[in-house]
Amino acid sequence: MKKTKQLFAALTLMVLGLGSAQADYTLDLMRGVTVISNEVYDLHILILWICIFIGIAVFGTMFYSIYYHRKSMGHKAEQFHENTTVEIIWTIIPTIILVGMAIPATKTMLDMDDSREAEMSIKVTGWQWKWEYEYMDNGIHFFSSLDEASNEARQKNSGIDPRSVPHYLLNVDKPLVVPVNTKIRFLFTAADVIHSWWVPDLGWKKDTVPGFINESWTDIKEVGTYRGQCAELCGKDHGFMPIVVIAKEKADYDAWVEEQKTLAIAEANAADKEWAVDELIAKGETVYANNCASCHMADGAGMPGTFPAISGSAVVTGDMDSQVDLMMNGKGMMPAFGQMLSAVDFAAVSTFIRNGLGNSVGDSIQPSAIQTLQPASTEEDDDE
Amino acid sequence: MSAVTAEHDDHHDHGPAKGILRWIVTTNHKDIGTLYLVFALTMFFVGGSMALIIRAELFEPGMQFVDPQFFNSMTTMHALVMVFGAVMPAFVGLANWMIPMMIGAPDMALPRMNNMSFWMLVAGILLLASTLFMEGGAPAAGWTLYPPLVLQTGTALPFAIFSVHLLGISSIMGAINIIATIFNMRAPAMTLMKMPLFVWTWLITAFLLIAIMPVFAGAVTMLLTDRFFDTSFFDAAGGGDPVLYQHIFWFFGHPEVYVMILPTFGVASTIIPVFARKPLFGYASMVYATAAIAFLSFIVWAHHMFTVGMPIAGELYFMYATMLIAIPTGVKIFNWTATMWKGSMTFEAPMLFSIAFVVLFTLGGFTGLMMAIAPVDFQYHDTYFIVAHFHYTLVPASIFILMAAGYYWLPKWTGNMYDERLAQLHFWLSAISVNILFFPQHFLGLAGMPRRIPDYAVQFADWNMISSIGAFIYGPSQLIFVYIVYKTIKGGTGEKVTDEVWEGASKHGLEWTLPSPPPYHTFTTPPEKVPTEHF
Ligand SMILES: [Cu+2]
Numbered sequence: 018m019k020k021t022k023q024l025f026a027a028l029t030l031m032v033l034g035l036g037s038a039q040a041d042y043t044l045d046l047m048r049g050v051t052v053i054s055n056e057v058y059d060l061h062i063l064i065l066w067i068c069i070f071i072g073i074a075v076f077g078t079m080f081y082s083i084y085y086h087r088k089s090m091g092h093k094a095e096q097f098h099e100n101t102t103v104e105i106i107w108t109i110i111p112t113i114i115l116v117g118m119a120i121p122a123t124k125t126m127l128d129m130d131d132s133r134e135a136e137m138s139i140k141v142t143g144w145q146w147k148w149e150y151e152y153m154d155n156g157i158h159f160f161s162s163l164d165e166a167s168n169e170a171r172q173k174n175s176g177i178d179p180r181s182v183p184h185y186l187l188n189v190d191k192p193l194v195v196p197v198n199t200k201i202r203f204l205f206t207a208a209d210v211i212h213s214w215w216v217p218d219l220g221w222k223k224d225t226v227p228g229f230i231n232e233s234w235t236d237i238k239e240v241g242t243y244r245g246q247c248a249e250l251c252g253k254d255h256g257f258m259p260i261v262v263i264a265k266e267k268a269d270y271d272a273w274v275e276e277q278k279t280l281a282i283a284e285a286n287a288a289d290k291e292w293a294v295d296e297l298i299a300k301g302e303t304v305y306a307n308n309c310a311s312c313h314m315a316d317g318a319g320m321p322g323t324f325p326a327i328s329g330s331a332v333v334t335g336d337m338d339s340q341v342d343l344m345m346n347g348k349g350m351m352p353a354f355g356q357m358l359s360a361v362d363f364a365a366v367s368t369f370i371r372n373g374l375g376n377s378v379g380d381s382i383q384p385s386a387i388q389t390l391q392p393a394s395t396e397e398d399d400d401e
Numbered sequence: 402m403s404a405v406t407a408e409h410d411d412h413h414d415h416g417p418a419k420g421i422l423r424w425i426v427t428t429n430h431k432d433i434g435t436l437y438l439v440f441a442l443t444m445f446f447v448g449g450s451m452a453l454i455i456r457a458e459l460f461e462p463g464m465q466f467v468d469p470q471f472f473n474s475m476t477t478m479h480a481l482v483m484v485f486g487a488v489m490p491a492f493v494g495l496a497n498w499m500i501p502m503m504i505g506a507p508d509m510a511l512p513r514m515n516n517m518s519f520w521m522l523v524a525g526i527l528l529l530a531s532t533l534f535m536e537g538g539a540p541a542a543g544w545t546l547y548p549p550l551v552l553q554t555g556t557a558l559p560f561a562i563f564s565v566h567l568l569g570i571s572s573i574m575g576a577i578n579i580i581a582t583i584f585n586m587r588a589p590a591m592t593l594m595k596m597p598l599f600v601w602t603w604l605i606t607a608f609l610l611i612a613i614m615p616v617f618a619g620a621v622t623m624l625l626t627d628r629f630f631d632t633s634f635f636d637a638a639g640g641g642d643p644v645l646y647q648h649i650f651w652f653f654g655h656p657e658v659y660v661m662i663l664p665t666f667g668v669a670s671t672i673i674p675v676f677a678r679k680p681l682f683g684y685a686s687m688v689y690a691t692a693a694i695a696f697l698s699f700i701v702w703a704h705h706m707f708t709v710g711m712p713i714a715g716e717l718y719f720m721y722a723t724m725l726i727a728i729p730t731g732v733k734i735f736n737w738t739a740t741m742w743k744g745s746m747t748f749e750a751p752m753l754f755s756i757a758f759v760v761l762f763t764l765g766g767f768t769g770l771m772m773a774i775a776p777v778d779f780q781y782h783d784t785y786f787i788v789a790h791f792h793y794t795l796v797p798a799s800i801f802i803l804m805a806a807g808y809y810w811l812p813k814w815t816g817n818m819y820d821e822r823l824a825q826l827h828f829w830l831s832a833i834s835v836n837i838l839f840f841p842q843h844f845l846g847l848a849g850m851p852r853r854i855p856d857y858a859v860q861f862a863d864w865n866m867i868s869s870i871g872a873f874i875y876g877p878s879q880l881i882f883v884y885i886v887y888k889t890i891k892g893g894t895g896e897k898v899t900d901e902v903w904e905g906a907s908k909h910g911l912e913w914t915l916p917s918p919p920p921y922h923t924f925t926t927p928p929e930k931v932p933t934e935h936f
Binding site for chain 2: 043044045046047056057060061064065068071072075076078079082083086087088089092093094095096097098099100103104107108111112115118119122123125126127129130170171172173174175177178179180184185186187205209210211213215217220221222223224226227228229231232245246247248249250251252253254255256257320321323350
């Protein structure tokens with residue numbers, strides 16, 4: 018019933034051509050929270066009005082003609098079919114309008130391109146299907162993927178009403194945190210296929226291309242949480258790799274940086290301790306659900322032809338070292354998880370898949386053993 | 402092998418082969434035209450069904466019917482089937498039927514190749530459709546087939562690529578045939594600047610096709626060698642560049658969208674004067690505008706790639722060049738308006754669909770102009786805003802004009818009148834539902850909904866639901882068209898139509914000087930006079 022009502026409300030709105038009834042309902046581009054995003058918005062409105070104005074003139078003429086120059090009104094057709102003056106006028110006027118549009122557009126374009134004098138840099142890497150963030154100035158490094166509540170609700174026929182999930186599909190486990198009033202330079206690249214990093218409130222999107230670095234910048238003026246999504250089709254879960262940017266006052270941001278450093282140290286310590294097999298399996302189950310299940314399926318059955326099964330897999334039931342090697346370095350569509358997972362998570366999921374999902378090899382591997390195999394990660398070269 | 406069906410002049414005329422063989426071996430332009438049109442209409446419903454699957458899944462937030470991978474296959478296949486299976490073949494079908502009759506020629510210049518290009522099209526589309534049943538599913542990387550993503554396709558990849566090759570060869574052969582026909586087979590009195598605009602637009606389109614199809618074939622062949630023969634054209638690890646593919650693809654892809662719209666312009670320029678009972682306004686400027694648009698289509702491709710990370714000079718150049726397209730396009734829209742101005746208009750189905758085309762295509766043109774502005778396109782790009790844009794330039798433009806063409810020429814082709822009341826119903830249902838379907842997508846895109854996603858945040862729910870409702874009205878209402886066509890072929894309203902069919906039409910086109918329906922072979926001797934009212 019609620020839906021019928023909503024539908025009715027929306028239809029009424031459309032008929033009346035009116036604005037929003039619901040608070041979170043938008044019809045237009047957002048102004049955003051940077052100088053650039055405001056320039057973009059103004060340009061958008063300018064062109065929109067030019068189009069509306071031309072539309073009224075052209076459609077007005079056409080509908081006047083359709084009404085008055087009808088055969089049923091007894092209108093006799095005139096036989097003119099050329100008028101050079103008129104034709105020249107309606108070639109020149111649009112040209113002038115276009116030049117008028119090109120000038121502010123060029124200015125905004127040049128502003129957007131100027132990433133000089135940035136105060137900090139963040140490297141963004143697109144992965145199927147999560148984002149990797151590396152703070153080039155202080156070594157903070159993490160992955161950010163769809164939050165668990167959305168992920169559960171978005172499974173086919175999950176029975177969970179998306180409306181009951183806060184920020185459904187626009188929430189992540191670990192948001193990007195940045196300071197306000199700071200010129201931040203972003204460097205974009207991708208690990209597998211092309212993605213596109215888009216937060217509408219910043220006023221732009223940029224493709225992340227494997228093997229290449231793209232650049233963009235922002236300077237957020239308001240404290241707040243800004244949400245976006247991957248905008249370039251990147252495979253199965255393209256719709257499920259949101260972006261959340263939290264902009265904080267500088268002092269709050271500095272506190273967050275300190276907190277992250279402490280956490281990194283705690284994580285490194287956790288890798289050094291000896292883990293019980295049960296502990297590893299329990300932790301591995303969560304890691305599997307968050308990182309592996311989207312391709313290899315929650316039950317490990319895989320997708321025939323595209324993603325191999327885990328259950329009964331020759332690799333998983335075979336030698337531990339070759340399994341770890343495959344997971345560490347990737348192969349084909351299988352991403353290299355060596356730098357994506359912490360040593361603890363890596364050891365946990367390696368152990369879990371050998372002892373769960375229908376497999377029962379019975380062995381396990383310790384985080385400390387993984388650590389020696391991992392490529393140099395940011396935790397280690399922290400502060401050089 | 403043949404029965405004598407009709408004798409005219411002193412020519413010994415022979416009719417079609419009997420039974421199913423008539424359609425398989427035919428070299429007659431009218432038969433091949435019919436084959437193309439029937440095939441295109443079938444594919445319109447196949448591609449449409451895929452669209453309905455997409456809209457069903459998007460009816461509500463949450464995943465209800467399909468898996469994300471299959472959803473991506475549907476968006477990909479919907480586009481490929483509609484572009485290569487429905488819209489392009491439909492216009493080739495019209496070209497086959499109408500160009501010889503419009504220029505006073507007995508048939509197409511290369512009749513056997515004509516037959517071959519049709520059956521190659523069928524083979525290509527069947528091959529493409531077969532990928533739906535392959536391990537790993539049909540291609541799901543979007544119709545643009547961008548690497549590296551497309552290289553993750555399963556068994557289907559080489560089949561899809563080979564199908565593109567077949568479709569490309571078919572299109573090139575069709576284009577060669579059209580050019581050869583127009584240049585060599587015109588009645589002596591039919592000088593180039595007396596040709597109907599439908600012939601002109603197709604002539605220009607045919608050149609576009611010959612220029613671009615090999616480029617697309619080359620791009621997909623590079624994908625093939627990257628995947629199977631260890632080349633790395635598009636792989637940075639081997640010194641290649643994934644963005645190179647996008648440049649090649651859009652060098653094909655941008656003219657390709659004009660391949661679908663230029664003949665649309667031609668049909669609109671043919672229909673509007675007849676129902677306004679006036680000559681077309683600005684015939685010569687229509688021809689020059691078409692040529693200008695075709696030329697510009699080759700130098701604007703990277704406006705599809707503003708966010709890919711081009712140098713600033715590239716961004717600015719492609720922005721300016723793209724904005725220029727608005728000028729010749731504007732000329733066309735003004736000319737159509739001026740053609741209606743002070744006419745004596747009636748509103749039969751062909752005219753209704755044509756007027757709706759002018760209005761709704763203009764809307765699509767406006768959003769196109771908005772997206773030409775590179776800095777703002779950073780927001781619009783890859784959202785539902787562009788989905789709305791190109792559907793406005795394809796559905797209420799190309800598809801509406803194809804419907805208009807169907808109603809306009811069906812009485813000529815069959816000798817029977819279609820049911821005007823049902824056609825009006827078809828028009829109004831289509832015109833209203835197509836806007837319910839696509840207009841809200843502008844709002845979705847501006848509000849931040851990316852395209853090609855199977856599920857969305859809840860603030861997008863209402864407009865998606867409305868859009869889906871529009872789709873579920875628009876889709877089934879096209880069945881009315883099938884019913885009307887079927888009834889018309891079977892006798893229509895019962896009244897026999899005149900040669901002219903539409904009042905004064907013979908002043909506008911040679912086809913209206915022929916009997917309705919025209920005999921199997923027409924203009925075996927060229928007509929001496931051609932309509933000259935454009936001057
Ligand atoms: Cu992505």
